[in-house]
Amino acid sequence: MYATRPALRRVRLLFSLLCLMMGLTMFLSPPTTTAKSYHKAVWIPVDSTIERGLESFLHRAFAEAQEQQADLVILHINTPGGEVNAADQIGQLIRQSPIHVIAYIDNQAFSAGTYIALNANEIIMTPGSSMGAATPIDLAGNAADIKFISGWSNKMKAAAELNKRNPEVARAMVEIDTEFPGLKPKGTVLSLDAQQAKKLGYADEVVSGKEELLAKLGIQADSLQAIEPTGGEKVARFVTSPFVMSALLVIGLVGIVVELFAPGFGVAGTISLVSFGLYFFGHYVAGFANWLHIGLFVIGILLMILEIFLPGGIVGAIGFISIVTGLVMAAYDTQQGLASLGVAALITAIVTFLLVKRYGVKGLFNKFILGDIQRNEEGYVAPRDQRGLHRKTGIALTPLRPAGVVKLEGNRVDAVSVGGFIAAGTAVVVVQVEGTRVVVAEQEQKE
Template sequence: MTATRLALRRMRLLLSLLCLITGFSMFLFTPGIQAQSYQKAVWIPVDNTIERGLESFLARAFADAQEEKADLVILHINTPGGEVDAADQIGQLIRQSPMHTIAYIDNQAFSAGTYIALNANEIIMTPGSSMGAATPIDLAGNAADIKFISGWSKKMTAAASLNQRNPDVARAMVEIDTEFPGLKPKGTVLSLDAQQAKTLGYADHVVSGKEELLASLGISSDSLHVIEPTGGEKVARWVTSPYVMSLLLVIGLVGIVVELFAPGFGVAGTISLVSFGLYFFGHYVAGFANWLHIGLFVIGILLMILEIFLPGGIVGAIGFISIVTGLVMAAYDTQQGLASLGIAAVVTLVVTFLLVKRYGIKGLFGKFVLGDAQHNEEGYVAPKDQRDLTGKSGIALTPLRPAGVVKVEGKRVDAVSAGGFIAAGTAIVVVQVEGTRVVVSEQE
């Protein structure tokens, strides 16, 4: 019995020792941030609302990082969300990058920001940060239709599966009308704090802050290269927001209408030019507009002005089409460009109606119609007899299309062309004089 008890005691001691070794080993090899040897690391901010301007900046930032031979990209994500289409393109940019990408969340990464984070190779959060609530909403703030939500849910689950994350968690962040036992009840969307994300496998690590993150990656603050957006890219991010796009077009078109009711070129015209200038500048910097689109807009404006002197409607119609084409083609998305222009057109029509109601139709055409009138009490001055100019030669001082100014015998004379257009500097001859009307033609 004594030998048996001794054997049992030895077996228990051996088992206890094995358990102790196993527990100690698990403690030692608990997954943490793997200290890898990175040759070059870059830090890229992903903040504020996600829109097409951010997509353009990140495309440039990733290209710069690759040129600098970087092998690690840290995306500092702090966003309430934004455009789904822009987030989709950014996610594709991250997936196609050969560099190891870490999504670092120290505040929030909601909606489209969560999708961007899920496309990264790793997600690292800080205590107090959160992610999720990825249900897409429309411009009115309401949840998108079922078809769109279903498609976005598929994209979210696909992004989650990239790094073996539970796709049901991603679906729970998107779908409101679906119940996920243990995650969320029906009628809500899922959001996760840092610890919940770590438990569910949606955060690979939780660190106290940037210093601990860099230390655990073996990166010094001095060697970390930060890629910031340029001033132009910041303007582009602001301008390419759908709300700002519509606002700039509204201000631009309304400014033109108000300018038509005001004498001279003043504040309204200046504001209109600045608004259109910002619109094209932002989209040009973001890479959506080019000189063709800007040229179409400028040509359209010139044709609309020319319509004032060449009535008939054809030139004005071509100018209008050119303006619309330039504005829409400059937008990052044709549908969004048409929507923004449509909103601006409706607002402009309302403003025009109110101005006409207030000032009358004469206020609109006051610039193009002579407002002076001659009254009997002011006397009458007979027009100068110019019949002696018939048959005499001269030169066109201004283009005649058909009216203009010519010089005959050293005198400036208002004249009209007997035929088509006569360019300035062309030799002319007076062919007819009827009262104050002097008709000229090109001298053969």
């Protein structure tokens, strides 16, 4: 009996050691569940400046990703920032998407780009890339007012908290007067490189490049579907930029004014039409303009032309209102549309003043008003005797179809051709004068 007790102890000891080893093995071994695998991933670029055209493209891209039943969206972010309002809408799009979203930053994601990245489920960066510096600025390049900065700071903090990131770091990226010990003194804004972002929990992973990123996600490069902007969307992104939008309106309005100083329809009128065409095309592709807005603009132009033949001001005023309404409603934001149109109108007014000063009012309106004014108090004024122009030679200033304007002895004279069409610049001779009616023909060239 005594001989069996040591044996029992050894058996119990071995059993205990076995249980302990099994427990340690289960504790120390990695979990049996592997990282989530994705059956369909799409790659969407978020580059250049962030504006409303990008927002429109991303709405289309996310919708297409859902149609393809993708379960992963990789946003390739490389942007210096852009419009806060556009970034806000893009952030909302990402939050509401049922698809897992990864923000991949391989260069920069500053300002509004940081906000977009913070709304993603994960942020993955490459060495040498940066994010942050999200203080909003105005068109003059100065920091926005304190009320706007406070609101944007709250949005950045809320986006950081979505995935349990330190909201104070996001706050330090926006507020200049906020101090972040060890990273940012007062008077500056915080930006993070990849290693700093990883240490602070703002980057979930740091990878060497796209190949390592896909390897970590278990995605084959040839199975990755890229959704790129179309040619029209690229034009829309360019056109809907506030600076470009204002420039197109300036060119369009100035072109109309310059055209009024030049008889006939020439280069200025063509450039004006192209500018307005690009404006409406870009906003239409981006989803901000529709046929109603384009129709209002076209009707306004027609009414302004009709005012030439139906003077009185009412038709012209309605046409002007119609043009303004069409341009402003076509913009993605009414306030931005009014601001851009206001800048364009101011510049156009300055150009008009300079042209009137150079050429006089007559140069602007000589196609639309009569040269002689009949006043009752002065009695009847006989029309100027033009019989002395007979056999005089000159040059056609405008095409004659058959009516037009010719230059005779240094003066502009309304005339009609004796027969068919006479092109502008053609040498002419007066063949008949009947009262105020001057008839011209092409001058025969001597060999």
